[in-house]
Amino acid sequence: MAEEDSFSSSATTSQEQEQLENRNLIVPSVAADHHTDDLTEASTTLSGFAGVKLGTGSVKKLVIRNFKDKPLILENYTEEAWQKLKEAVQAIQNNTSVQYSLEELYQSVKNLCSYNLSANLYKQLKQLCEQHIRAEIHQLREYSLDTGPFLKKMDKCWQDHARQMSMIRNIFLFLDRTYVFQISMLSSIWDMGLELFKSYIIRDQNVQSRTIDGILLLIEKERNGEMIDRCLIQRLLSMLSDLQIYQVSFENKFLEETNRFYAAEGRKLVQKKEIPGCLYHIKNLLEEEVDRVRAYLSLNTQKLLIAIVEKQLLGEHLSAVLQKGKDVFEAFYKKDLARRLLLGKSASVDAEKSMLSKLKQECGTAFTNKLQGMFKDMELSKDTMIQLKQYMQNQNIPGNIELTVNILTTSFWPTYIPKEIHLPPEMERLQENFKNFYLSKHSGRKLQWQSTLGHCVLKAEFKKGKKELQVTLFQTLVLLMFNEGDHFSLEEIKMATGLEDRELRRTLQSLACGRARVLIKNPKGKDVEDGDRFFCNEEFKHKLFKIKINQIQEKETVFFSS
Structure with missing residues (x-):
C-alpha cells in the first residue's frame, strides 16, 4: 500500500499545484467544474503509471475527481485584474495601443463576475467613463471660438466616443450579457456611455449652445447660397438623435430660425416685378428644403418645415404676388406644373396639392379648375x-x-x-x-x-458594359437607327426619322456634343452642321448604369408684367 500512497501524492505535487494556480489565477483548494481542462492535463501526466502492478499483481487505476468547492481568489487578484482592465480602457480612451489581448481582458471580466464582483465592476467602469467624458467636454468648452473648428472638434469627440464605447463593450461583454442584462434598472454599457455623454452635453450649456447655434449658422449659410460641409451636419444631427435631444435642443430652434428666414425672404419676393422669376424662386426654395431634409435633417421635420416655408412664401405673400398679373401667373404655373407631372419631377405631390389649395383660396375655383383637371387626368x-x-x-x-x-x-x-x-x-x-x-x-x-412629350428607356450594350438610357422620343428615333447601321449623315437621319430640321439638330447635338456622348460627330464641334456624319460611340463609358441624356432646350419666352 506504500506504493499506492506514492501514486496519490504524485497527483498533487506542489509543483503541479503551482502550475494550476498560475494558469487560473486562483488557489484550487478543491477542484471546481470550470478547471476540468487543468485536471485532465494532470491525469494525462499520470497515465503512464496506470498499468503498474501492485502487491498481489492486480492493476490499480488512479482516478482524479473534480474539486467540490469554489476556488478561492488569489490574493491581490481583484486589484490586479481591475488595474489591467483600467489600463486597457484608458488606452482605448487615449487612442494608444492596448497591452493585453481581448481574450485575456475578457477572461479577467468573467473571473471577476464569477466571484460576485459584477456590481463593483460596473460601478468602477462607469466612473472611469464618466471621468473621461467630463474631461472631453471641458476641453470642448475651452476650444476655438470659431464655429467651423469647434463643430469639427465636437464631431471628432462624438465619433471617438462611439468607437471607444464599442471597443470597451467588447471587453466587458460578459458583464453586459449577465449582470447588466438581469437588472432592469441598469443601462447596458453602450447606453450608459450615451447617457453620460448626453448628461454632460446638456449640463454644459456653453457646449450645447455652441453646437446647436453652429449647425443653424451653417444651414443659414447654405440657404444663402454658400457651400457647406453637409456630411458634418448630418453626423452632428445623428449625434443629437442618438442622444435623444434632437427635437428639444435642435428642431424647435431650427423651425424658429426657418420662420424668421422665410418671413424676410417673403418680403423680398413682394418687391419683385418679374412674376415668373418670383415663382421659380419659390419653387426652387421648396425643392431645396426637401433636399435638405433628405441630406441631413430628420424625416419627421419635413412636414413642419414645408408648412412654414409655404406659409411665409405663399400664405403670407401670395395675394401680393398674384395681384401683379393672374393671367401671366396661370400660364406660367400651368406650363411648369405640366412639365413636373408628365416627367415625374414633382418634389412632393402633397406640396403641389397644398399649393393648389392656397391658389383656390386666393383666386377662386375658376382659376384652379384646369390645374385640378391636370391632376385628375394623371x-x-x-x-x-x-x-x-x-x-x-x-x-x-x-x-x-x-x-x-x-x-x-x-x-x-x-x-x-x-x-x-x-x-x-x-x-x-x-x-x-x-x-x-x-x-x-x-x-x-x-x-x-x-x-414632343414622349420619353423612352433604351437598353444599350457598349464594349464597356450595358447601360439604360433615359431619352426623349426624338432621341430614341435617332439611336434606334444605329441598330441597322454604323454611321449616318445628317440628311439620312432626317429622312429616316421625319424630324424637322431645327428639332433634329438639337436632338443630335444632345447625343453627340453633350456630357453623355453616345454618338460621335465627324467633324468634331459644338454645333451640328450640314454634311456632318454620326457614328455609334462603341467606347462609351459612364460611372452610372442609368443615364439621363438631357435634350438641348429651346429658348423660352420670358413674361414680364407691365
Missing part, C-alpha cells in the same frame, strides 16, 4: 394603364416594349404643337393597339399623339 391615366395591360394579355398581343400613355384633356393642359415623325413599325403597332382599346371604351373621342 390619376385616370394610371387606371387606364392597368386596364390596358389586362386588355393586351387577354388579346395575346405580343411585344417586348412596355407602353405607358398619359391621356390629357386638351382644355386642361398647355397647348402643344403636334409634330409628324416616322415611328418604327413596332411602336406604330403599339399606338394602334392602344387606340383600338381606348376608343372601344370611349367612343366619339379623338386621340392626338403629342410626340
